[in-house]
Amino acid sequence: MSPWLEALLSFLIVLGALLTFIGSLGLARLRDFYTRLHGPTKGTTLGVGSLLIASSVFFSVQGEGISLHEVLITLFLFITAPISAHLLAKAALHLKVESLVPLPDEAIARKNSQHRDYQSLD
Amino acid sequence: MIEIAIHIAFVLVSSALALNAWRLLRGPSAPDRILALDTLYINTIALLVLFGIHIKSALYFEAALLIALMGFIGTVAMCKYLLRGDIIE
Amino acid sequence: MIKSVMQRVLLRLLPHPLLTLLLAVIWLLLANNIAAGEVVVGLLLGWAIPFFALQFWPDKLYVHKPITLLKFAYILLHDIIEANFIVALRILGRPEKLRPAFIVVPIDLNSDFAMSILANTTCLTPGSLSALLAPDRKSILVHAMDVDDEAAFIHTIKTRYEQPLKEIFEGDDDKHAQENIKP
Numbered sequence: 001m002s003p004w005l006e007a008l009l010s011f012l013i014v015l016g017a018l019l020t021f022i023g024s025l026g027l028a029r030l031r032d033f034y035t036r037l038h039g040p041t042k043g044t045t046l047g048v049g050s051l052l053i054a055s056s057v058f059f060s061v062q063g064e065g066i067s068l069h070e071v072l073i074t075l076f077l078f079i080t081a082p083i084s085a086h087l088l089a090k091a092a093l094h095l096k097v098e099s100l101v102p103l104p105d106e107a108i109a110r111k112n113s114q115h116r117d118y119q120s121l122d
Numbered sequence: 123m124i125e126i127a128i129h130i131a132f133v134l135v136s137s138a139l140a141l142n143a144w145r146l147l148r149g150p151s152a153p154d155r156i157l158a159l160d161t162l163y164i165n166t167i168a169l170l171v172l173f174g175i176h177i178k179s180a181l182y183f184e185a186a187l188l189i190a191l192m193g194f195i196g197t198v199a200m201c202k203y204l205l206r207g208d209i210i211e
Numbered sequence: 212m213i214k215s216v217m218q219r220v221l222l223r224l225l226p227h228p229l230l231t232l233l234l235a236v237i238w239l240l241l242a243n244n245i246a247a248g249e250v251v252v253g254l255l256l257g258w259a260i261p262f263f264a265l266q267f268w269p270d271k272l273y274v275h276k277p278i279t280l281l282k283f284a285y286i287l288l289h290d291i292i293e294a295n296f297i298v299a300l301r302i303l304g305r306p307e308k309l310r311p312a313f314i315v316v317p318i319d320l321n322s323d324f325a326m327s328i329l330a331n332t333t334c335l336t337p338g339s340l341s342a343l344l345a346p347d348r349k350s351i352l353v354h355a356m357d358v359d360d361e362a363a364f365i366h367t368i369k370t371r372y373e374q375p376l377k378e379i380f381e382g383d384d385d386k387h388a389q390e391n392i393k394p
Contacts, residue, residue, distance in 0.1 A: 003123075006351040010127035013172070020168050026302035027145050027161055033154055035311050036145075037340055038356045039302055040161040044138075045335075047192035051131070055171045055193045058124075059180055069183060069243040070171070072169030073190050077164065078291075080194040082334030082341075084160055087201035089340055089354060092153040094205050098387060101311055 001061055019047030032100045033092050041085040049074045093097035128176050135168050156200045163193030214376060231257035276379050283375045290336045290371075301357055309357045314339075314370070317350045317364050325380040332372050339364075 026039020052070040059067035096103060142165060146158035169187045174182040231254070238253035263344065274280055296351060301309060316333075320326045326348070330341040333353055343352040358364050 007125050007363065010123050013124070013127045013131050013175070014134075016131065016168070017134035017172075019299065020165055021134040021138045022299045022302055024141040024161055026298070027158065028141040029302065030306050030309075032311070033151060033157075034340075034354045035306075035309060035356055036154070037157060037354075038298055040157060040164070041334060041340065042291075042295050042298045043302070044161055044164050046189065046291065048164055050169075051168050051171050055175055058175050065244065067180065067243060069187075069240050072237065072240045073167065073183075073187055076187075076190050076194075077167075078335070079331075080139055080190075081164075082331040084194065084197045084201070085334050085340050086330060087198060087205075088153050088160070090343060091156075091201045092151070093206040095151065095153065097151045097153055099311075101313060103313070 005057075005061065009054050009058055012050050012057075016047045016050030016054065019043045019050065021047075023047060033097045034089065034099050037085055037088060037092075041081050045077050045081040048077060124175075128172060131172050132169075132176075135165055139169070145200065152204055153201075156197060156204070159200075160193070160197045163189055163196075176195050216251070225258065225262075227261040230261045233257070234260055261320050274379060279375050280379050283372075283379065286371065286375075287332060287336070294336045298356065310359060312355050312358050312361065314353045314355055314358070314361055314364060316353050316368055318348075320373065320377060320381070322380050325376045326381075329373055329376055332376075333368060336372075339368075 020043065023039045023043025023045075026043060027036055030039065032038045056067055056070040059070075066068045093103070139162065142158050142162045146155055146162065150179055151156060170182045170186045170189070173184075174180060234257035237249070238256055239249055242249045242253075243246035259260065318326065320329060330344070330351060332356070333339050333341045333351070339353045339355045341351050341353055344350075353368075355364060
């Protein structure tokens, strides 16, 4: 393995782990549920994606041909992360989980009174 | 060089798992706990992939794929339960 | 007459050619090699699954502008990476300084597929999460992590993501409808 490739792989691995860690730090550190939701959906997803790409490159240069099945997990995570975030936000709004800003029922009533009842995307 | 990077990554991902566990235990609301579980399974995938690179074996890919599938279904089922009080209507 | 019958038979046998191709590619990724046998199995599955699941996919999906789709994918990838670093910086900064907000974004899409892509896009990109869709399908509720200018935020979503999606999945035959949107 050439040193450049090794450096690239090390960079991808450390970057991925760092983004994963920051995503979880956001989960532990931020102050209300709705802002906490941002950390894991963005940071963690890209972090794991970066690790998976590193793994794909690593096994491709190890011999035994190109290894692309890690791309499958990456794609799957990028498709499912927004869906679970959307569902969690919906559940939280349904349960009226506390927020730092006024909950949207009031915000919507202020903005356009005709759409008061919100329902889901599904 | 890769070995050092993998060790740093192990430390970071394990700390991330600890932070998730803290949020899981602390709450305060049910969606918070579900979000913690969701992040927990994604971080487990990261840990498995790292371990696969560490011992140079592609065997762990299937486990990671299964965790990704089952974890997503679990999150959706729990959210659905919170929303409707029922999973299959 | 014969031609139209042929077309209908073809449509019945091969309801979603794009989905067939996608499923075949996913099968090849899962098998992790490109032997001839795997290609055949992949194409077979790609044909059989849409054929037997036809009743769950009643609407046909058209891609009107493939080049715009590629451009959109590029913009999306770029924005995802950029948004990740922005969110990471915000998490590492002082949480007291964040200005989260719930914002109602009016949307002007007709196809369900385009709408769900837009909702997923807002989840992945500029520090925002889509939360709810209005019952009349005219607006989505978005939670933003740190926003100081709501109008600019709405404008970004509309021009950067909604406009290309409308062109890709709905064609541009109803251009005059665009002018009615308030920015």
